[in-house]
Amino acid sequence: MTVPDAAIPPAPSPRGHVRADPGAPSSAPARRSVLDAIRAGEHVEAEVHRDARFADPVLDIRSFCLHYGPTQALFDVSLGAARNRVTAIIGPSGCGKSTLLRSVNRLNDLVDGVRITGDMLLNGSSIYDRRTDVIHLRKRLGMVFQKPNPFPMSIFENVVYPLRIDGERRRSVLLGACERALRASAIWDEVKDRLSASALRLSGGQQQRLCIARAIVADPEVLLLDEPCSALDPIATLRVEELIHEISARYTVLIVTHNMQQAMRVSDFTAFMYLGRLVEYGPTAEIFQRPHLPETEQYVTGRFG
Ligand SMILES: Nc1ncnc2c1ncn2[C@@H]1O[C@H](COP(=O)(O)OP(=O)(O)O)[C@@H](O)[C@H]1O
Numbered sequence: 341m342t343v344p345d346a347a348i349p350p351a352p353s354p355r356g357h358v359r360a361d362p363g364a365p366s367s368a369p370a371r372r373s374v375l376d377a378i379r380a381g382e383h384v385e386a387e388v389h390r391d392a393r394f395a396d397p398v399l400d401i402r403s404f405c406l407h408y409g410p411t412q413a414l415f416d417v418s419l420g421a422a423r424n425r426v427t428a429i430i431g432p433s434g435c436g437k438s439t440l441l442r443s444v445n446r447l448n449d450l451v452d453g454v455r456i457t458g459d460m461l462l463n464g465s466s467i468y469d470r471r472t473d474v475i476h477l478r479k480r481l482g483m484v485f486q487k488p489n490p491f492p493m494s495i496f497e498n499v500v501y502p503l504r505i506d507g508e509r510r511r512s513v514l515l516g517a518c519e520r521a522l523r524a525s526a527i528w529d530e531v532k533d534r535l536s537a538s539a540l541r542l543s544g545g546q547q548q549r550l551c552i553a554r555a556i557v558a559d560p561e562v563l564l565l566d567e568p569c570s571a572l573d574p575i576a577t578l579r580v581e582e583l584i585h586e587i588s589a590r591y592t593v594l595i596v597t598h599n600m601q602q603a604m605r606v607s608d609f610t611a612f613m614y615l616g617r618l619v620e621y622g623p624t625a626e627i628f629q630r631p632h633l634p635e636t637e638q639y640v641t642g643r644f645g
């Protein structure tokens with residue numbers, strides 16, 4: 341984690357927020373659980389730490405709501421992802437993590453019956469404006485899924501695929517970009533002598549690092565990772581985690597994980613979601629060591645979920 345671990349007083353609670361007052365006398369009425377309020381369908385203001393309010397986030401999610409047909413999956417989510425930092429989204433299965441991530445590159449446009457309100461800004465430009473060209477938008481983002489999905493072609497052609505569909509034909513440019521992306525993805529030494537071999541012959545962990553290389557070869561503004569290690573063994577997982585940490589020197593990363601140790605190891609900021617709502621968002625060290633909400637503490641210490 342690159343965030344200094346200084347003692348920072350909690351930000352004042354927004355008005356109307358149901359939240360604990362640790363100093364309240366015991367005669368005060370019992371505080372209602374934020375999670376109970378969410379389960380009852382009430383609006384609950386997210387607890388956003390002072391150091392997670394960015395003046396100029398790369399990705400700025402603003403009051404974003406999403407419905408799948410009659411069912412609402414995201415409720416008024418607002419959060420910013422800081423430049424060259426790793427932001428993790430954690431929360432129980434089904435809380436909307438993947439929906440939120442897929443909404444960034446508008447993959448949910450492809451699902452029938454999806455309706456959204458609110459917006460997201462990528463380096464200041466609207467993702468959901470009617471005039472936004474979705475093909476162009478997706479070129480500005482890289483995405484990696486749970487299961488490695490190399491294309492049935494060579495290692496080289498996999499990595500340079502985004503450049504090829506963009507019309508790049510110069511061999512020297514493609515070779516240079518391929519090497520840079522494979523080096524940045526910590527797999528160059530393992531594949532440099534067999535770039536023309538099929539990507540399908542690589543191990544699962546190598547395939548996932550290859551998919552990360554393909555996702556960054558065109559220099560995306562944000563790299564989106566949806567549980568990228570969930571299909572990998574522990575050793576391959578550690579290598580990909582190291583890679584995610586390194587890669588954030590040059591890229592802004594948004595990673596969904598249900599693995600809290602992973603969020604602690606790889607991320608600078610952590611957002612805790614529950615039933616489609618953002619509950620608490622802050623520097624990873626604060627979320628795991630001194631969250632503002634008891635519900636967040638219960639979740640990160642494994643007491644529910
Ligand atoms: N294509 C879809 N159509 C309808 N409902 C969906 C679809 N995808 C996800 N959902 C629902 O949206 C909610 C959030 O799902 P998801 O974003 O996959 O959660 P997570 O990634 O946190 O496990 C769940 O209730 C899920 O059943």
Ligand SMILES: [Mg+2]
Pocket residue numbers: 437438439596
């Ligand atoms: Mg998911």
